[in-house]
Amino acid sequence: MILIIGGAYQGKTEYAKEKYGVNPDRIYDAEIPKETEGLFIIDHLHEYIKEQMKEGKDPETELLELKDLPGCILISNEIGNGIVPMDPFEREYRERTGRILIKLAKEAKEVIRVSCGIGQKLK
Numbered sequence: 001m002i003l004i005i006g007g008a009y010q011g012k013t014e015y016a017k018e019k020y021g022v023n024p025d026r027i028y029d030a031e032i033p034k035e036t037e038g039l040f041i042i043d044h045l046h047e048y049i050k051e052q053m054k055e056g057k058d059p060e061t062e063l064l065e066l067k068d069l070p071g072c073i074l075i076s077n078e079i080g081n082g083i084v085p086m087d088p089f090e091r092e093y094r095e096r097t098g099r100i101l102i103k104l105a106k107e108a109k110e111v112i113r114v115s116c117g118i119g120q121k122l123k
Helices: 012-020 045-054 059-068 088-107
Strands: 002-006 027-029 040-043 072-077 110-115 118-121
Touching: 002 012, 002 088, 012 040, 012 072, 012 110, 012 118, 040 045, 045 059, 045 072, 045 088, 059 072, 059 088, 072 088
Parallel strands: 002 072, 002 110, 027 040, 040 072
Antiparallel strands: 110 118
């Protein structure tokens, strides 16, 4: 599993498509595909986490199962920087997403931070 993080609109998805040669029909937006063989991208992972939390589900368990899939590329915005939200759900979402990304980063084969379309390998 590969984890790509960075700010909003920094070119994370384009970077992943170019670097790893992912077919556009294998890019999933905030959802886990049923078919997990081969190379695929789960984009907007932070939005997937938010939706799971809104539905009262545990996104962490399902996401950590992806760690053993060599063709899985996870892309998430960094949402922990900036002003702390006043809304209790938004604060919990922000903190939980950060904790999930920490666990995924520990398990990932590679962790890359993208800024201005340039990837910097962290792990």
